[in-house]
Amino acid sequence: MNHVLIVDDEAEIRESLENILREEGYIVTSAATAGEALELLRDAAYDVVLLDIWLPDRDGLDALTEIRQMESAHVPEVVIISGHGTIEAAVKATKLGAYDFLEKPLSLARTLIVLKNAMKARQMREDNQEFSRQLAVKGTVTGNSVPMKALRQQIKLMAPTNGRVLIYGESGTGKELIGRAMHAESLRKDRVFVELNCAAIPEDYIETELFGYRHGAGPAGPGSPSEKRGTFERADGGTLFLDEVGDMSLKTQAKVLRALDEQRFLPVGASNPIHVDVRVIAATNKDLEEEIARGNFREDLFYRLNVIPFFVPPLxxxxxxxxxxxxxxxxxxxxxxxxxxxxxxxxxxxxxxxxxxxxxxxxxxxxxxxxxxxxxxxxxxxxxxxxxxxxxxAGKAAGRGEEFATLLEAREAYERDYILKKLDECHGNVSRAAEGLGLERSHLYRKMKALGVSVKE
Incomplete structure (x- = not known):
């Protein structure tokens, strides 16, 4: 929780702030225009934005409004900076959602104090959002079956410990919900829950997703932040959920093993390690012991993760x-x-x-x-x-063939489902669906009316 985005068209101010903030331990990225800043904010998570009002492409207060309206789980705090500060501008910025207002020339002491407080406010807001999500998750381990009652009892017993957990279950069984429920019942419930799907990250990027990178060591190209915090760092003090852990390469497994053993790691391009306090909950849909026998998974990592095994039954x-x-x-x-x-x-x-x-x-x-x-x-x-x-x-399971009283009922049900599937594929667009079905648009509308299908285009 220390990623700052500086938005100012004056290169001297950007460079000066970058150097000072990096010395204070912040991860810093900068932009010269509002457009560039908004692009960066869409691609990466920042905790605080230092935003100049006077920008070459648009007014900073307009950019502030857009930032505050972003649909993201990690909306940053915004501190407005301006060389033409007025009480009116400060009041307007605050009403639009700015955390504070700083006048140029910037006072180093005041800038650092405001930045520190904005970081705390951002963390408090994120913690409150996470706590609300956890409250909702508590009810999602749903079921009165014997397996689910046993699973809830196991969560109640094991969640308050710091023991690592390995959750087994088929895809779609709700392994992440079990992980969230455990976090919500744990001693870390007031801290962050961070998740990473190991199967969804390409091998070339998994290390930086886990451990982050420092200035100059990340991917090149427009929109790429100059520094990034990894999931281990973001989960400090809380819980890290590693989904589909069986899909990690052996090289990545070795680095995760070391991070678990030492509770510290070295971001890519960094010279000093970062110490963390993280509880890891992992999940997999694979038989890891079979993967070990095949040489695809490290036995030592398996034993580190499999301290408390959980099994989520299929539906x-x-x-x-x-x-x-x-x-x-x-x-x-x-x-x-x-x-x-x-x-x-x-x-x-x-x-x-x-x-x-x-x-x-x-x-x-x-x-x-x-x-x-x-x-x-x-x-x-x-x-x-x-x-x-x-x-x-259902008909096959009951041993009764199809569940229809007449041939007409069966045909209508099939046509109805086929039309619904085509509409679903076309996102509700009747014209496109009609084309895909080989029908005139008016003919499809008549069919839909007769079958009781009603979809808004």
């Missing part, structure tokens, strides 16, 4: 939890899309319980959202609103 092994989960997702998306009173029938829930759910809880969540979006006028989700795939699988 097919706890089908009694499906009605509870479906109703919870329906409430969530009902609130999100302004339809809080939509219900789901017992018949539809029974059909969902017969499906085998290869995508686990994530697939159920996506299905509920999709059904709600593609049926905007429906106040009660019935069995007929579910995708044909669910019908077919």
């Amino acid at each position: 097919r092994d706890r089908k009694e939890d499906i009605p509870l989960l479906a109703k919870e997702f329906l409430r969530e998306f009902g609130q999100q899309y302004g339809r809080p009173r939509v219900e789901i029938s017992d018949d539809a829930l029974a059909t969902l319980k017969q499906y085998h759910w290869p995508g686990n809880v994530r697939e159920l969540r996506n299905l509920v959202e999709r059904v709600l979006i593609l049926n905007p006028k429906v106040q009660r989700i019935e069995k007929k609103h579910l995708p044909v795939l669910v019908f077919r699988d």
Whole structure:
């Protein structure tokens, strides 16, 4: 938590501030225009922005407004700096969301004090946001099945310790939610929870994502910050969740092992190591012992991570939890899309319980959202609103063939689902969907009306 972005068109001021702040231990990036600064803010996380009012491409207060409105989990604090400071400008900046206002020529002592306080305010805001997210997450380890009751009890017992945790489970079972729930019950619950999906980061970038880099050692090119904090550094004092840890290369595994053993690491391009206090919770959908036998995973790292093993059961092994989960997702998306009173029938829930759910809880969540979006006028989700795939699988599970009373009902259900899938692929654009289906637009509209399909373009 020490990344500063300086935005000023005067090169001398930028260079002076950069040198001073780096000596104080800050990671510093600078920009000469508002456009350049906004591009940097879209690509990387900054804690505080020192923003000049007079910029060559636009007014700094306009840029301030845009920064404060950014859709990001890491919106920085903004300190306005100006050589033409007035009370009116300071008041306006504060109303627009600026943390403070500094006049040029800058006082070094006051600048450092304001910057330090802005950092604290940013951290407090992030901690409060994280705490709110954790409160919401506490209810997401949902289910009254025996496996889920046992899992909640295990979380309650192990969360207050600092023991490392390795969570096993198929994709979509909710391993990250288990990690968040553990953090929310831990002694570190008031500190940050940082996650990194190891499978989503290319091998060339995984080291800098984990450990960060210092000035001049990062990727070149426009929009690339000159310095970056890694996930280990950002998680200092809190919890680091390493998802799909089995996908890390052996080279990266060796560096993670050393960081775990020593609780310190060396950012790329740095000369001094950084000491951290981090609890690591890892997750994998692989059999790591089998990966060890194949030479793909380090045995010593496995034993460091596998202090407290957790297993998250697939949804097919706890089908009694499906009605509870479906109703919870329906409430969530009902609130999100302004339809809080939509219900789901017992018949539809029974059909969902017969499906085998290869995508686990994530697939159920996506299905509920999709059904709600593609049926905007429906106040009660019935069995007929579910995708044909669910019908077919449920019918096979019940040993009764397809779940339709007549051939006409089966044909309509298939057509309805096929049209919904095509509309989904075309993001609700009826014209494009009609083209993909080989129909005239007017013909598709008639079909949709007859089948009860209503989608906003």
